[in-house]
Amino acid sequence: MRRFARDRARAAVDALEHLVGGLGTSVLALGAVFWLVIVLLLCVGGIGLLLIPGALRIVRSVADRERARLSRWGPEVLGPPPVPDGALAALRDPAVCRELLWVPVHATFGFVVGLIGLSLPLTAVQNLTFPLWYTVVPAGEGPSLVFWNIDGLADAIAVALTGLGWLALLVFGGLWLARVQAWPGRRLLAPAPGTDLSLRVVQLTATRAAALDAHAAELRRIERSLHDGTQNRLVAVTVLLGAARRALARDPRAGGELLDRAQQAAEQALAELRTVVRGILPPVLDDRGLSGALDGLVAGCALPCRLEVHLPARCAASVEATAYFVVAEALTNAVKHSGATSVAVSARLDADRLRLSVADDGGGGADESAGTGLAGIRRRVEAYDGRFTLTSPPGGPTTMNVELPCGS
Structure with missing residues (x-):
């Protein structure tokens, strides 16, 4: 039962994360729809014809963000070739046509589903805690979606019970909502059959x-x-x-x-x-495995470093070596370039994927073209058909996530 509860809680958090991510891309899609409408109106006077290629590139950028989001959760969604030059050529491109069909669907349907998913935990917390603060609201009134008068503690406890229902809906229906929100993207943004x-x-x-x-x-x-x-x-x-x-x-x-x-x-x-x-090939990998090797790297780091490792099985030697060098290079970058005061490293085995994360609280602004070794890390990871993502806004923090197929 404890394991079941832990798995359901993790699934609910994962579903909420994807629903909120889909809500974010739906807001971007909504902005792209508004711009498309403006361009169409300007086309009446002829000015909008010059803006069509730029508008289509904006739609492609939003669609690529959704493809990246979907690829992080489930099968990878491959992107199409670049948008062709010229308005007519671009509008004849099947991938562009599918994106133009997807963007209003996600801007409306995806936005509504994302709001529903975000409201589930908020409503659950509101209703569950209502007996603690029901006395401060006007007499007879209650939270939203409560259709009876609140006359005392018994009615407030009934509201709390509805909070348990909302929480159960999130736990057992959150993944379904996330899949519903992702369905138009997987249907329309995936490559056409045969490509x-x-x-x-x-x-x-x-x-x-x-x-x-x-x-x-x-x-x-x-x-x-x-x-x-x-x-x-x-x-x-x-x-x-x-x-x-x-x-x-x-x-x-x-x-x-x-x-x-x-x-x-x-x-x-x-x-x-x-x-x-x-x-x-560091001998420590053979002697102590990746877990011990990462422990040695963290112990030798010049910055305070927190390590979380969950590796119940060994990966292929080449994959472990790649993971070792990725973390070593990331820690070196954090010490030399980030100005950070602490670093957090995590490594876990998720099904057949080895997932690594290195995050620091430095000044951010990391750039792959600046000669800090990030381009080399990307090449190493992509050579094993892995994924490399870097988030480093100006002001920090910097987070590097790596996924490697963990074959035996």
Whole structure:
């Protein structure tokens, strides 16, 4: 029963999150509808014809936000190619036509369903707490949707019982409401039959190219580390050993000093070689698994860091290595660039997906093009057909979410 209650509560919170997210995109869709109406009115005078491509791009932007929202909750909804140039070409595009059909539906139907979903917990809390404050309302009156006079505590308790009904409706009907709200988007924003496979091929081609680029960059990093560090140390060891061998015959004390220097250089070369090996595949992943590896990263972070891990099973070694490097790079960015005072890291296994989250309370404004390693993180994640999302408004906070398919 405890597990059932926990699962139902989690499902209700998840459904409420998606309903509120759908309410947000419906507000954007409503704004797009208003702009489309204005453009249509301006077309009477000819001015609106010039505004049609921009209006269609606004609709595409709103539709892409809804696709991203739906993809985070259920099967991925692939986006179509860019809007064609020119008003006539764009209006002939089947994907644009489906988006033009979707946007008024979501602006009205999605908005109403989102309001219903948002009102369920608010009404439940209002009614459940009504016996505590019913004396401050005018005599005989009660909360909304209560159709009887409130004459005393017994009537107030009856209102509280209706609050339990609203709460039960959220717990057991919230997911259904969320699916109803998402249905027009999944129906109209998904690729037309027959194009899903071609879009998937294009996406896999792009991720394969990114994987090859990431692999080449990793090889260059390893080569540079070996060439600039370990190789130079070993050359120094060779030179020092040769000098020591020649000096031993003339001055044993000087030869001993050279041997000491050669030993120090050899130890430094060995340490650098171990660093390079750990950069290829950290041994801690084999010894302690991803949970232990993340615990080590958090313990070594220069900022106060909170870690939440729920990994009941192991993932593939390559996926764990990717997750390790993603978190390591994210923590490095937080220390160097964010100005944060604390970081929170979470890792959990959800069905066949490994979900990572790294959030800091810094100044925000993180930019993938600013050379902070975020582009490299995206390439690593997309190479495994994963998802990478970054939220970093100016002023903060910064939150990075990563999903990786966790095959065995």
